[in-house]
Amino acid sequence: MWEYTDKVKDHFLNPRNVGEIEDPDGIGEVGSLACGDALRLSFKLDEKKRIKDVKFKTFGCASAIASSSALTEILKGRTLEEAEKVSNQDIATYLGGLPEEKMHCSVMGREALEVAIANYRGQKVKKEDFEVVCNCFGVTDREIVKAIRENDLKTVEQVTYYTKAGGGCAKCHPKIETIIESVRKDMGKEAPPPKPEKKKLTNIQKIKLIEETIGREIAPALKADGGDLDLIDIDGNKVFVALRGKCSFCPSSEVTLKQYVETKLREFVSDELEVEEVRQ
C-alpha cells in the first residue's frame, strides 16, 4: 500500500472544487483514459483578473484526485501571473508530500494549469511542436526537460516517476539519459555518473577472457551432456567455435548453441562479439 499523508487522504476522500465551470475563462485538459489518468481544469477570473472560481474533474488514482483538489485550493485568489509560478513541488508540498513514484500526479496538475492559462490567452500548447520521446505515454522532450529542471531529477527512474516517460516499453531510456545529461550540464550540475562500460580489451586480453568464459561458463554445461566445444579462431569480433562429442551430431545445435555461446560471451566479454560455428 502507498503511504499517503493524511492531507492526501483528506483531499481524496473529500475533494474540493469538483466540477466544470460553465462558460469558463480558461480550460485545460491533459492525460487520457489509456494513460490511466486525466485532468480537466477550468477557471473564471474576477474584475481584478484574479482567479475567482476554479474547478476540476479527474480520472485517476487517489493521489491524482488529491493533487487536483490541492491545485484548485492553491489557485484561488491568485492572478494568472502568480498562478503561472505554481510548480508541481508546490502541489506536493501542500499535500505534505507524495510518494516519489506518484509525483507525476502533481506534474499533471501543473501541466493542466499551463494549458488552461494558454487557453485563456488564446494560445495553444501543441504537442506537435515538440518531439515525443516516450511513445507509450506520449511524453514530449519539453515536459521531460521541465520536470528535470524543476525537480532536480538525476535518473531515468526519477523521470518516470515525475512524467511517466519510460514507464512502458523502456525503449526510450537511452534518449531520456541523453536529455538528463544535457539538461544537467545546462543547469551547471554534474552529469550522472556514466554507467560502467566494459573496458576496451587488447586482443590478448580478449582472447584470454573468451577462453576463460568458455572454460568456466559454457563447456561445463555441454560436458554434462556428453558434448564439448573448442575455440578455433578469433578474427576481430568474430569467434569461431567447433562443437565436439554428442553436440557435433545434433542437427539443432546450430541455432541454439550458437545463441547460447554468443549470449554468454557477450555477457562476460564484449557486446560486439559474434559467434560462428565451423565444422572441423
Next chain:
Amino acid sequence: MKTVYVDNNATTMVAPEVVEAMLPYFSELYGNASSMHFFGGQVQKKVNEARDKVADLLGADPTEIVFTSCGTESDNAAIRGVLDSYLEKRHFITSRVEHAAVNNVATYLGRKGYRVTELLVDRKGRLDLDDLREGITDQTAIVSIMYANNETGVIFPIEEIGQIVKERGIPFHTDAVQAVGKIPINLAKSTIDMLSLSGHKLHAPKGIGVLYIRKGTRFSPFMIGGHQESGRRGGTENVPYVVGLGKACELAKKNMEDENTRVKALRDYLEKRILETIPNVLVNGDRNHKLPNTVSVSFEYVEGESILIMLSDLGICASSGSACTSGSLEPSHVLRAMGVPFTAAHGSIRFSLSIYNTKEEMDYILEHLPRIIARLRDISPFWKDYLKSQGKT
C-alpha cells in the same frame, strides 16, 4: 471498523486449527527430523503425516510431494530443475498470463539465450490449444501453464493441455497455486507431471509450498544441499509450517464442497448484484470456466486504486489490476493480454472469497460499492462525456 476480507487470491487467513497444530513445533517439539534419536524421530513422523495429507488432497503418492518455501520456489525449481536435466533442449513454452513466478523466469530464460514461446489468450482469457500444438518442437524442454489465473479466476483446460504435451513426451508443469484447495484435483488420473502449490493461499501460513513431482520425471534439484526431501530439495525441514500445511490440506479437502456450493453462491450473488446495481461494468474472464471464489469486474471511466482506497476506508479489502496499484504505470499484463479496453482496464477490481466470508459481508460491499463508483464517476471527466455521447444528459 469491521474488516471484510475479500482478497483471498492474494493471501488467506491462517485457519485457527492450523495455528493450533503448528504451535507445539515452535516450543517443546523442536527436534530435527533427520536426527537418529527419538526426539527427532517423533518430528519425522509428523512431517510424514503432513506429507500424506498433502498427497491425499492432490490424489498423489506421498513420495511425489516435495516441501519448498513458497509457490515461487516451486515454480523455479520445476522449470529450472527440468531444464537442467535436458541441457540440449533450449525451448520453453508458457502462457502470456502467468504469475510473475513463471513469467519472470521466462524473461530470464530469454536473456540466457533460450527460445521462449508465450501462448496468447482471447478476450475471455482462454487459450487456443492449436497454438500449443503448433508451438511444440523437438527442442521444447518443458511446458508450464497455470491451472487457474490469479486475477480473473479463469481455469485452463489443464488435462487437455497435458495430453497434448504428453503425446510429445515433454514434461508438463502447472502453477496450481490458485487452484489447490478451491477445486478438486486428482493427480492419480492426470497428465500433469509437476504441480506447484502455496500454503498461504489455502489457509496455511506464508513461507511454505509444495512441488509435486510425478514419479519418473527427470529433475535436478534447484536447492542443492542435504539429503532432505529424498535429495530433491536441500535444507532442514520447516517442521511447524509443514505440519501446518498438512492440517490446511486436510481442512481444504473437508471444505471443498462448501467452497464449491456456498462460497460459489456468495460469489455469484456478489457478481450478479454488482451488474444489476451499477451501470457500465464488465466481468473479466470466461464465466463458464472459473474458480468458485473469484470475480473480476471492470468499472468503466474510473480508476482502480481510487476504488480500492475508498473500499479500504470502509474496511473492505480487495485488489485491482490497475496501473497505480501494481507499482508500474501500465495495467496488469493479464488484462492487457486479454485485450480489455483501456476504458475498463484501469478500473478493474478483483474480489476473491474464502470459506470464512458471509452473506452479510457481501451485502455490506453491495451497500457501499454503487455509491463509491457513482462518486468517482462524478469526479471523472470521462463519465459525463460518455453520458453526453449516449444522449443521457
